[in-house]
Amino acid sequence: MNSLENIVSLCKRRGFIFPGSDVYGGFAGTWDFGPLGTILKKNLMDAWWHFFVESRDDMYGVDAAILMNPKTWEASGHTATFADPLVECKECKSRFRADKIAEGITESVTTEEFLNTHTKCPVCSKESWGPIRKFNMMFTTHVGAVLPDDDKDLSDKNIAYLRPETAQGIFTNYKNIIDTIYPSLPFGIAQQGKAFRNEISPRDFILRDRECSQMEIEYFVKPSTWEDNFETLRQLQHTFLEDIIGLDPANIHELEVPAEDRAHYSRRTIDFMFDYPTGEEELMGLAYRTDFDLMNIQMASGKSMEYRDKNTGDTFVPHVIEPSIGVERLFLAVLASAYTEEPTGDDGTRIVLKLPENLAPYKFCVSPLLKNKPELVTKAKEVYTALKSKYTFVTWDDSGNIGKRYRKQDEIGTPKCIVIDFDTLTDDTVTVRDRDTTEQTRVKISEL
Numbered sequence: 001m002n003s004l005e006n007i008v009s010l011c012k013r014r015g016f017i018f019p020g021s022d023v024y025g026g027f028a029g030t031w032d033f034g035p036l037g038t039i040l041k042k043n044l045m046d047a048w049w050h051f052f053v054e055s056r057d058d059m060y061g062v063d064a065a066i067l068m069n070p071k072t073w074e075a076s077g078h079t080a081t082f083a084d085p086l087v088e089c090k091e092c093k094s095r096f097r098a099d100k101i102a103e104g105i106t107e108s109v110t111t112e113e114f115l116n117t118h119t120k121c122p123v124c125s126k127e128s129w130g131p132i133r134k135f136n137m138m139f140t141t142h143v144g145a146v147l148p149d150d151d152k153d154l155s156d157k158n159i160a161y162l163r164p165e166t167a168q169g170i171f172t173n174y175k176n177i178i179d180t181i182y183p184s185l186p187f188g189i190a191q192q193g194k195a196f197r198n199e200i201s202p203r204d205f206i207l208r209d210r211e212c213s214q215m216e217i218e219y220f221v222k223p224s225t226w227e228d229n230f231e232t233l234r235q236l237q238h239t240f241l242e243d244i245i246g247l248d249p250a251n252i253h254e255l256e257v258p259a260e261d262r263a264h265y266s267r268r269t270i271d272f273m274f275d276y277p278t279g280e281e282e283l284m285g286l287a288y289r290t291d292f293d294l295m296n297i298q299m300a301s302g303k304s305m306e307y308r309d310k311n312t313g314d315t316f317v318p319h320v321i322e323p324s325i326g327v328e329r330l331f332l333a334v335l336a337s338a339y340t341e342e343p344t345g346d347d348g349t350r351i352v353l354k355l356p357e358n359l360a361p362y363k364f365c366v367s368p369l370l371k372n373k374p375e376l377v378t379k380a381k382e383v384y385t386a387l388k389s390k391y392t393f394v395t396w397d398d399s400g401n402i403g404k405r406y407r408k409q410d411e412i413g414t415p416k417c418i419v420i421d422f423d424t425l426t427d428d429t430v431t432v433r434d435r436d437t438t439e440q441t442r443v444k445i446s447e448l
């Protein structure tokens with residue numbers, strides 16, 4: 001596997017991802033997608049949306065507000081339990097997520113268990129720890145006209161949270177969808193959007209962020225059918241990751257999450273782990289959330305969340321299977337899989353991003369062999385304009401020499417480079433150079 005540093009460096013060098021607020025020295029846990037990263041991210045999100053929503057008859061999309069009534073997070077259990085184990089070094093006062101600095105413990109670690117691991121502080125190397133404290137990861141903000149010197153009661157009343165999962169925007173719209181679309185069970189509601197977590201230690205590039213994007217589905221089923229639906233959705237995740245996105249199945253591992261490590265709402269969870277450059281990490285999760293969320297909403301809102309079966313007339317609160325994936329983690333899995341270094345004949349190295357064609361930011365790069373020959377430039381522009389109107393994702397490059405252009409296009413994953421030379425002017429053929437094999441073939445412009 002490639003080193004993470006190489007990927008981070010390529011991302012910055014070629015405009016995929018920059019540190020958030022880069023000009024001010026960054027802002028931990030935030031990242032900005034540059035021109036190429038924006039296209040790749042959108043391609044990933046569009047591929048997911050198309051596969052799971054547009055191409056099916058049982059899925060409905062929502063785009064809910066990020067700011068939600070704080071009752072949402074009371075009912076969902078996030079206010080009480082969405083917390084990580086925080087531990088502070090008594091010597092240097094550095095704070096860490098306990099389960100990330102000690103071996104063999106989980107998120108539910110107790111102080112005693114942590115102390116028994118005899119972990120040294122990663123900053124000062126001392127072994128002098130305070131107790132494990134639960135740190136709630138939701139970001140708070142104040143809604144409306146609240147001033148810093150308002151009394152505490154007033155500001156507490158105006159607290160709202162930046163959503164830590166997109167899922168609750170789905171659950172809170174379940175009744176709206178039932179009442180307007182009248183879907184038959186089983187059906188799913190899907191959402192893509194930002195989620196925020198005040199991670200104690202954001203790390204590993206875009207793997208653990210404070211602001212990330214999620215793609216989630218809540219799939220509502222008859223309680224007795226949850227196992228079959230869980231299995232179907234499990235298989236569909238593999239189809240998406242492997243056949244649509246092109247990840248190598250050998251790098252994907254299912255982890256059956258033991259009861260003590262599952263989120264508070266889940267009765268079964270499979271984490272889909274991926275072999276990242278930094279080791280095996282969670283790429284996505286598939287959880288059986290039972291009727292936990294709808295029941296809690298029903299209780300907190302006083303509104304019925306029952307579904308009435310159109311055939312039998314039975315009424316019940318559906319159960320839910322939830323596939324949930326982070327866009328940044330998918331993005332990094334794709335980049336890590338595509339990043340390749342190949343030796344060239346002259347003792348050099350060629351860096352190639354072997355992205356699947358459906359994900360590559362540009363499908364073609366068009367250039368004139370020489371930029372100071374107006375007849376070549378005019379012809380190349382003609383070809384560029386025609387391809388751009390046909391394929392949209394086409395780029396133009398007339399900088400440097402042809403070798404440098406190929407090198408740049410290899411690094412950003414452009415599958416084909418098209419070069420217009422003097423022969424083009426007489427026979428209307430162009431050179432098409434393949435990114436992966438570097439082979440060059442002559443093709444008629446009309447066949448592009």
Ligand code: GAP
Pocket residue numbers: 164165166167197199206207208209210211212214216282283284285324325326327328329
């Ligand atoms: N609604 C369920 C839920 O949010 P989760 O396991 O906490 O479950 C789901 O998050 C997915 O969101 C993860 O598998 C991961 O892909 C992504 N994710 C979660 N926290 C993240 C973070 N801090 N940075 C980047 N991605 C994150």
